[in-house]
Amino acid sequence: MSRPSLFTVLSPSLLHLYDVKDAVVVVIDVFRATSTIAAVLHNGAHKVIPVDTVSGAIEIGQELGAITAGERDGRIAEGLDHGNSPLEYPATFIAGKTLVLTTTNGTRLLHMALRDGATTVITGSFANLGSVCDFITASGKNVLLCCAAWKDRVNSEDSLFAGAVVSAVSSHFTIHCDASLMAAMLYSSVKDNLWNFTQQTTHYHRLSRYGLQEDMRWCLTENIANTGVIYRDGALWRMG
Amino acid sequence: MSRPSLFTVLSPSLLHLYDVKDAVVVVIDVFRATSTIAAVLHNGAHKVIPVDTVSGAIEIGQELGAITAGERDGRIAEGLDHGNSPLEYPATFIAGKTLVLTTTNGTRLLHMALRDGATTVITGSFANLGSVCDFITASGKNVLLCCAAWKDRVNSEDSLFAGAVVSAVSSHFTIHCDASLMAAMLYSSVKDNLWNFTQQTTHYHRLSRYGLQEDMRWCLTENIANTGVIYRDGALWRMG
Numbered sequence: 001m002s003r004p005s006l007f008t009v010l011s012p013s014l015l016h017l018y019d020v021k022d023a024v025v026v027v028i029d030v031f032r033a034t035s036t037i038a039a040v041l042h043n044g045a046h047k048v049i050p051v052d053t054v055s056g057a058i059e060i061g062q063e064l065g066a067i068t069a070g071e072r073d074g075r076i077a078e079g080l081d082h083g084n085s086p087l088e089y090p091a092t093f094i095a096g097k098t099l100v101l102t103t104t105n106g107t108r109l110l111h112m113a114l115r116d117g118a119t120t121v122i123t124g125s126f127a128n129l130g131s132v133c134d135f136i137t138a139s140g141k142n143v144l145l146c147c148a149a150w151k152d153r154v155n156s157e158d159s160l161f162a163g164a165v166v167s168a169v170s171s172h173f174t175i176h177c178d179a180s181l182m183a184a185m186l187y188s189s190v191k192d193n194l195w196n197f198t199q200q201t202t203h204y205h206r207l208s209r210y211g212l213q214e215d216m217r218w219c220l221t222e223n224i225a226n227t228g229v230i231y232r233d234g235a236l237w238r239m240g
Numbered sequence: 241m242s243r244p245s246l247f248t249v250l251s252p253s254l255l256h257l258y259d260v261k262d263a264v265v266v267v268i269d270v271f272r273a274t275s276t277i278a279a280v281l282h283n284g285a286h287k288v289i290p291v292d293t294v295s296g297a298i299e300i301g302q303e304l305g306a307i308t309a310g311e312r313d314g315r316i317a318e319g320l321d322h323g324n325s326p327l328e329y330p331a332t333f334i335a336g337k338t339l340v341l342t343t344t345n346g347t348r349l350l351h352m353a354l355r356d357g358a359t360t361v362i363t364g365s366f367a368n369l370g371s372v373c374d375f376i377t378a379s380g381k382n383v384l385l386c387c388a389a390w391k392d393r394v395n396s397e398d399s400l401f402a403g404a405v406v407s408a409v410s411s412h413f414t415i416h417c418d419a420s421l422m423a424a425m426l427y428s429s430v431k432d433n434l435w436n437f438t439q440q441t442t443h444y445h446r447l448s449r450y451g452l453q454e455d456m457r458w459c460l461t462e463n464i465a466n467t468g469v470i471y472r473d474g475a476l477w478r479m480g
Binding site (some may be wrong): 010011013014016017150151152153154155156159176177178179181182185186188189190197200201202203205 | 390395
């Protein structure tokens with residue numbers, strides 16, 4: 001039997017080149033949406049509702065009596081309760097609760113995939129690398145590793161995470177995809193110095209202006225919140 | 241004085257994210273359009289006219305009494321005289337002549353850049369790496385390294401060439417661009433084994449089916465036809 005295919009999509013602007021319908025779509029936004037989502041669900045939240053806009057988050061938060069979170073330009077957005085940091089959500093605070101989270105790149109990509117007809121969407125980040133690899137390997141389906149990027153420009157940290165997945169699962173898939181090959185080669189070159197490499201990236205410069213170095217270090221730590229995350233009925237849930 | 245910016249655009253589908261108007265646009269199609277163009281002009285051709293379609297190439301070829309060339313699916317396209325191989329164009333054959341060349345990915349990207357208002361367009365490949373670096377460094381302008389890719393999917397060989405350029409010229413530019421960072425890191429990882437690495441790529445598998453290994457080796461040889469190529473008035477010319 002032939003193995004399922006795996007492709008890496010380095011930017012939402014390239015998503016139209018791939019068939020999302022019968023694939024597992026892995027939404028990747030390492031700094032910081034999908035890392036924070038892993039943290040929140042790992043720490044026992046009931047579910048996370050991803051929303052495009054601040055006003056949408058406020059509205060849904062009021063409707064459900066849920067916690068709202070989201071940042072714009074590195075600060076908690078006006079009208080919301082919390083920020084995008086994975087470190088803000090220990091179990092003592094978030095267990096059992098619903099979080100309404102608004103992010104830009106990650107949420108937009110998720111909604112693009114759904115609009116294109118995706119039926120299986122999960123989220124991935126270094127924080128839950130193992131869970132992502134286990135799920136896609138067990139699924140028997142084709143896989144699209146979809147990087148949220150930054151305003152559609154390719155970014156290193158999402159590509160690196162795709163490379164980490166490719167490196168771990170390549171024997172289970174047929175991979176005719178140079179983006180996957182390049183991501184895996186990049187990951188293999190810098191995996192022992194992820195933090196040093198990251199300090200050269202555009203997102204590091206953006207986030208370090210807001211003093212978010214500790215967040216970034218957390219987001220680069222493999223399996224620090226190793227819980228699978230799946231999208232269903234408008235929300236993100238713990239798998240299983 | 242601040243240094244000009246340099247960005248790498250990994251696919252034509254990402255070109256809209258960048259401002260081509262005041263930049264030097266470097267069109268990169270290593271296998272094989274921009275490699276063959278470097279060979280043809282290095283060997284003394286008068287000019288190369290890039291054309292989108294086979295029928296367009298036939299028409300212009302007849303009008304000008306020029307040599308026509310182009311392949312589809314690895315064979316000389318019906319109605320044309322020659323193929324896309326750089327090895328088909330020694331000086332004894334091509335010096336002083338005009339070549340009408342139809343390719344798919346490379347020509348399309350060139351026309352996209354012109355349509356977006358690009359005023360300075362050059363072509364680049366490993367064959368003329370040195371000339372490309374000299375030109376963009378001397379220009380004092382912002383630079384976009386634009387990969388032709390394969391039907392808009394990111395490919396390794398064009399990305400690697402962008403990485404070779406970034407590695408050579410980085411001290412002359414301000415580079416806030418993860419695609420450039422990734423391309424340079426990739427090039428640095430595989431430059432001593434370009435041929436081995438290339439055998440894992442999608443384009444290698446495509447072209448090796450047509451027995452084009454020797455072509456690919458030529459196309460990966462730095463400065464083997466080190467002549468600058470610039471677009472002007474509908475054609476590609478030797479610089480200077």
